[in-house]
Amino acid sequence: MRNISYAEALGEAILEEMERDDTIFTYGEDVAKQGGIFGAYKSLLGKFPNRIFDTPISEEVIYGSALGAALVGMRPVVEFHFADFLFTGIQSITLQIEKIRYMTGGQGKLHLVLRGPDGVSNSAAAQHSESIETIFMHIPGIKIIIPSTPYDIKGLMKTALRSDDPIICFEHKSLYATKGEVPEEEYFIPLGKAEIKKEGKDITVVSMSRMVHESLRAAEELEKEGISLEVIDLRSLVPWDKETVIRSVQKTNRLIVAHETWRRAGWGAEIASTIQEEAFDFLDAPIARIGARNVPMPFNALMQNFVTPNKENIIIEAKKLLGR
Amino acid sequence: MRYSKNFLVSLYQTMQKIRKFEQSAEQLFLEGKLPGFIHLYIGEEAIATGVMAALNQGDYITSTHRGHGHMIAKGGDIKRMMAELFGKTSGYCKGKGGSMHIADFSIGVLGANGVVGGGLPIAIGAGLGIKMKETNQVVVAFFGDGASNTGAFHESLNFASVYRLPIVFINENNQYASTAKTKETTSVQNISDRAVSYSMPGITIDGNNIIAVYETAREAIERARDQGGPTLIEAKTYRIKGHFVGDPTKYRENIEVNKFWENEPIKIWEKQLLDSKIITDKEIKKINEELDAQISEAILFAENSSDPIPENALSDLFVDDAGYDY
Known part of the structure; x- marks a missing residue:
């Protein structure tokens, strides 16, 4: 292709x-x-x-x-x-x-x-x-x-x-x-349909945009340590595909929500809250939320990279959830 | 006069219809029968009436929070309007909008608007759409003196001028922006002076003179239709009532208001029609009786209409709401 x-x-x-x-x-x-x-x-x-x-x-x-x-x-x-x-x-x-x-x-x-x-x-x-x-x-x-x-x-x-x-x-x-x-043939993707980018069994990671790629990199590294992430790309936020996330959590029993926007009251909080309401019995650990630090974006690259989440944050949270 | 009797009398009828609708709404509000806010157009009826007389049925308007007059003059159904003021299912917005959000897209009314200046960018979009479709429709954007001090006003007039959009901007200068006197909060004597900045004609007229409004609007509308670009018309008038029904109006003297009751557009027009023997006292009486009956019918329709069930609050957001979490 x-x-x-x-x-x-x-x-x-x-x-x-x-x-x-x-x-x-x-x-x-x-x-x-x-x-x-x-x-x-x-x-x-x-x-x-x-x-x-x-x-x-x-x-x-x-x-x-x-x-x-x-x-x-x-x-x-x-x-x-x-x-x-x-x-x-x-x-x-x-x-x-x-x-x-x-x-x-x-x-x-x-x-x-x-x-x-x-x-x-x-x-x-x-x-x-x-x-x-x-x-x-x-x-x-x-x-x-x-x-x-x-x-x-x-x-x-x-x-x-x-x-x-x-x-x-x-x-x-x-x-x-x-x-x-991208195929030559015409195709359409419906709203409200997430994609499972990588199947896994230990932890579900829900993300979008750039953080999908960070999640996949984290999954690749953790694979070497025997930790298996299931990476879900929501693709649309309104509506968002609750069913796919719940099904995944029923399998992995752990959830990380990772986004680039601020952690405080970011959309990850909505996902986390919904999952604890509707799939509480399937959770073996608290839901982890990853987002930017709650400050405006600084100019200096060292500070910028410090406040912006990336694959390292996902790796750290994944290990924490598994007690490693 | 150079106009037919029918036309001249129809202007009177429309102005009186607006006046009577609003006087009833005011009364119903004061009796505690209507919820929310109501902003009255009393004393400004000649503007909506004169402008709409110069528009075609297929043309568009954007309106304001003080929008009953625009809606009625464009051909809105006063039964559905009254029902909306009551919040009933049979209202224009099924009880979801109220006085400030009445719209009927099917007759070209792209909505009253609760945001001062909020209709201006919408009018620009309608103008762009018409230009893309290459039809010869026109958009009239009504807005108040207060809106002429918003950023949306500047952005919109610049945009309309740059793309020569088929829009006529009608500024209804009723001399008050909420409780603030316009002359104390506005940098120019005449709002039409601002047209110079946008390379478009700017004209100030007596907004209480129905013929002046009609003729000025007609010329600007024809220019817009012939791809001659936008015009800014300032129609000076006076907001006889408070900002909203129930406004204690502590910011002005009664003597000022009384002066404008003497100069209100319907009284002037009625006298002119009688003086020039275009109409008789008897005909005036008949018109008013007919309008009173129509208004009573509208009130009856509204009062007898059913309230929405509360769950109706969860519809009408999207065309396709599959998967949406209410």
């Missing part, structure tokens, strides 16, 4: 759907001429010049206009430059997009996609490094996909572009250049 990058797979998904459906158009800062600040749209350069365009730095309008465009029958795809900048236009999402269908008694279909980069990279510091997906899980009204591979982003994005509900997609900056197998 061919290998393409995460960015190329994303571009393919959007391009294929734009060719099929002329109500899809996409815009944001630095997308049309530069192909996105991290190259997410490089493969779209020069294509559909009227349906891919650059905007002013007006985030409240960029996000809010997606809602207006959806209400008049279009399927807008909006890039949010950096996840951090969702906050500069946040009312358009949390007070409008997430509420208007509900508060109008189910009128209208909000087929829109907000997508863009998040996460830590290269000393970007506190205003360009955040992972803020938990906030959108907390506030009802938007679905969340967080693909970790080229295969997943293509399949999830194609599903998103045919959905009638608002969807936000977080793409970790470190993933755009990563390559993976």
Whole structure:
């Protein structure tokens, strides 16, 4: 099978759907001429010049206009430059997009996609490094996909572009250049369906995005010490695949939830809480939560790497759970 | 006059319909029959009525927290509106929105909005959508003087100008942003002065003069429809009632309010119609009786409608809610 990058797979998904459906158009800062600040749209350069365009730095309008465009029958795809900048236009999402269908008694279909980069990279510091997906899980009204591979982003994005509900997609900056197998044939990945990336018997590790790859590295190292991790990639956070996690915990009896966002009240707390409510009898140890330290992201790489979780944190927690 | 009698009388009817709907809503609220907040448009009816008279049925509007007038003038059903004020299942939002969130996407009303300035980015999106679809529809974005001091106002007018979107911005300057006097919180004398920054025409008119509103809006709407870009119209009016029903209005003198009761748009228009013999006292009486009957019918409909079952709170969030955890 061919290998393409995460960015190329994303571009393919959007391009294929734009060719099929002329109500899809996409815009944001630095997308049309530069192909996105991290190259997410490089493969779209020069294509559909009227349906891919650059905007002013007006985030409240960029996000809010997606809602207006959806209400008049279009399927807008909006890039949010950096996840951090969702906050500069946040009312358009949390007070409008997430509420208007509900508060109008189910009128209208909000087929829109907000997508863009998040996460830590290269000393970007506190205003360009955040992972803020938990906030959108907390506030009802938007679905969340967080693909970790080229295969997943293509399949999830194609599903998103045919959905009638608002969807936000977080793409970790470190993933755009990563390559993976993507079939030529068309395929779709449903929301709410986790993937077991690696089967194991001792501990279940639930993660998403960059932390899936950290979990797989940790699993590989621990394998040498005779510890077997089962690594689950949730792929979507709203809805999230509770059944797959419960089934895995019933087998392993131990659970680690690992994410890059802050540990305190991060989405891992929601997963941990749900599992203790619904699979308490299967747990042989407390559920471990891994997340960033509760500070803004520091600039200096030594400090940045200190507060950001990685495979080492997973290895340490796994050994603790097994009393080693 | 250069307009048909039917047209001129219909303006009167629409303004009175809004006024009577709201006077009833105020009364019902004060009797404790309506929950939540109600923001009245009393004294500002000429703006919604004049603008909507210049719009086509297929055009869109975004409204505000003070939105009953926009909805009625765009053809909203007052029964379903009244039922929504009561929180009933037969209401426009099935009791999930209330006064501040009434919408009817099927008649182009993209929603009242509880956020000051919240409708502006939505109007931009509707304008973008129209541009992409290459239809000749137009969007009118209603917003208040308070909203003209938000960031959304700046972002929206710049965006609309840069992409020459088919939007008419109607600023309803009722001289108060909640309890604050607009002239004490706004850097310009006329909000339309701000249009210069966005390279679009800016016009200030008397918002209580129905014909001035209609003609100014018509010209701007035609320009937008002909791909001539957006316009900012400031319609100066006065918020005769408080910010919300029950507002003690300690921030202004009664004498100021009384002055504007003398200059309110329906009184002016009724006098003009009578003075120019377009309509008789008898016809006025008949129109008002018919409207009173319609309002009574709406109230009856609302009162007799059923309350939602509590579990209805768990529907209408998503089109497809498979796997969603309520």
